[in-house]
Amino acid sequence: MRIPSLWGQHALDVTTIVKARMNNAGKASALIQQEWHRRSVFTISGEVDSNLLTRAP
Numbered sequence: 001m002r003i004p005s006l007w008g009q010h011a012l013d014v015t016t017i018v019k020a021r022m023n024n025a026g027k028a029s030a031l032i033q034q035e036w037h038r039r040s041v042f043t044i045s046g047e048v049d050s051n052l053l054t055r056a057p
Helices: none
Strands: 005-013 015-022 027-037 042-048
Touching: none
Parallel strands: none
Antiparallel strands: 005 015, 015 027, 027 042
């Protein structure tokens, strides 16, 4: 089953990229990617499910 999603990508500068995506199932994810050297990339990413935030533990 395919879930439609909305996504975007933006280059902050030549070496930094920010990407984000959200689907209609309530999941949102984002990442920031920084290129340090020619073959060295540092990436931080995360994802959250908004359906799980409304439930009691």
